[in-house]
Amino acid sequence: MKGYAVNRISFLRELMLRIDEGWRVLRRERRNLIISLLFPVIAAAVTVWIAGENMFVNCESTKSACFILVCAAIWGGLFNSIQTVVKERKMIKRDYVSGAMRIGCYTASRAFLQLLLCAFQAAILCMSFYGVKWAYENELPEMGLIFDDAMLEYYITVFLVMYAADALGLMISCFVRSEQLASQLSPYILIVQLLFSGVLFAMEGAAQSVSALMLSRWGMEALGSISNLNELPLRLQEEFPYIPHEADEAFAYTAEHLWQVWLILLVFVIVPLVAGNILLHGVKKDSRG
């Protein structure tokens, strides 16, 4: 094709156009953007306030703080994206049917913008660790399992959990046909994530298998490992030091375990994005234009 410009705009060019379009929409929906950015600030503040005093001091408080962070990351990620596609569904149908849109470009552009948003929100959420240090002068873990900086590992984990939840929200947004339905579904997803996280209830038998499909479980495992929960004293041990602290292999303090959990979280990012992209092709069958 040398010397001849092809007529349909290239995938990359369309992707850039869609990113620009999405960025303008995101930037101009100021109220939504402010809520999205305030949410992690509030979540970080709540973490410091409720569970910060004994964070990194005893196992239970650290676990609770990690759980609040995981819940906040899932909640934030899901709410970032669950309305993103569905509110533009009619526009997508019109453009896709008339050949003015590649669904792949559209989903990739929205996934990219959500990635940027999640990266920023995760950074704010991770400020809670510094908040704990500032408010209670607790010692933060310095060395990580993989990197020299544990904070970097916390950030990567919170980001992956948040982005995986965001990807799940995008997938739902690609699938449902009304904004109302999307909003109705989100609390159910959150409840299921909380119930099967393995923190509130012990997971046994079939529940164990279901819990393997939950972001919350893998998020907890990663944060628990980085925090070295198995080595932190139990609250009871402060009074009865002879009580043993049985190690939980879910929080194994090894680099291999953390890598494994990160890879699983990456799968939780990729699968919904691919599925969402496939599902959105069904927009063509929407009955009204």
Add this chain to the structure above:
Amino acid sequence: METQRFVMQNSGASLVLLDNDGIRVCQLDIKAQWSIGRWDPIRAVTPDISFTSPIVSREHGWISNVDGQWYYVDNPQNLNGTFHNGYKIPRPMAGQRRPVPLENGDILRIDNDDLDHVNRNGVLMLFTTAQVHGEWATCSLQRVGSMYIGRDASCRIREEALYFSARHAKIKAVRGQYYLSDCGSMAGTYVNGQQVQGTHLLREKDCISICDSNYFFLGDRLLYCQRDREMEHQILCETTPSLRPVVLRADIATKRVKNNSGSGMKELIRDIHIEIKEGTLVALLGTAGAGKSTVMNCLNGMDLEGVQGAVTYRGVDLMKHFDQMSYLIGSVPQEKIFHEKFTPEEEFELAAKTRLPARLSRTEIRERVDRTIEMLSLQGVRKNWNCKLSGGEKTRVNIGIELVADRELLCLDEPDQGLSPNYKLEVFQIMQELAHSRGKSVEEFMEEDERMKVAAMRKVASSQGKTILSIIHDVSHIDMFDQVIMLAKVDGVGRLAFSGSPEEAREYFGVDIKDAYALLEREPERFVR
């Protein structure tokens, strides 16, 4: 309006005959039955469609039209039988005849039993319903490394229609086999209705389609119609709207969808038979719930689920091949679909960048956007956010998104809704100009250096009027429209009450069109055809 008999029907059906004597075209519409066979000088038997090939029997078969549907009937006594789309038509029981319904693009062949080793006296007949002007020709692929189909002068098959990209599709020969690929075109390339992604190995009888242009692969050559666009344009310009060729045809027996409870089916429309001619402005009217939007979404191909019947645009079945034609069809829905926090200028710019060929420069896109803004009288609010616009301005932004893309068929769902009377008139005038003036804007598609070379082609290409179909409510400017289609609700089902010019509508209803609504509400059965 029940199924019309043969004599009433102008289906544009023809049979393209290819044998050792060359290519001939037989227009089928002039009679209902045609005999096919070998010309026998001794017995002085001359079939209607005659061949000299010895493998064709004297009475080989018949082509018949029954109630508007064409069939091929194979004679059980013929010697070599007939292939239909590559499959040998099974021999019927003695005394029986098994008619094979024919569809646009079907290929009949009389040849050896093994089509991989064809007989040099083999005969091929292509059934087509495409109403085009031009000559059928073949393009040999032998001793050609690779060849292109497109608008560019270097293409072996050069086409003039604007929906063709400069180099649209490529056929490459590799060790005796031919591979087709799309050159990143806007309209896409299709083989047997499937879009070509990557490369496609061509097999004999494959039908390559680019919008409404077809190329039939015959093993080592392509059979196609060299369309005479100049003649098509001349016909369009010289004829009144009523005499122009039909481009959009709907024969919908019924459309059923699931009812609200999801337990049963609900019939939305019934017996909708509509013909829309090229370059005309058509108003779709009807009483409340008569199925105007349903009919519109069938005609523009957006929602054909549950339809029994056929909807064709330029002879191409939209129920099967909508994707192939989607580049030519623009749809403006009733809802205001745009970004609330974009300005009209940004909205049109995005629409132009995603809908128009990539080769357009920034300046050309800017000019296109400026002209669309001007046409829609949005100059004063071009920098305002869409959510801050008035209802009428929002409607115009909605129209502009498709207007900027220069579609051939534009379907608008209530563009007059929420507009003040003067804006309504303005929008109707814009629509009328788009339909009747000869598309001055399309020159932009031509590259500077191409302009000189293809001056004649440009003259033709730039003069195509748009076909515009619009649902409207206000009929005070109905005389601006060439055709009026009126729907009525009978027993909860949308039915066709009238189709014709505004004058004919007045005559048919015996009252002015605005009063016809009341008549249709009161006694719809009287007018339903």
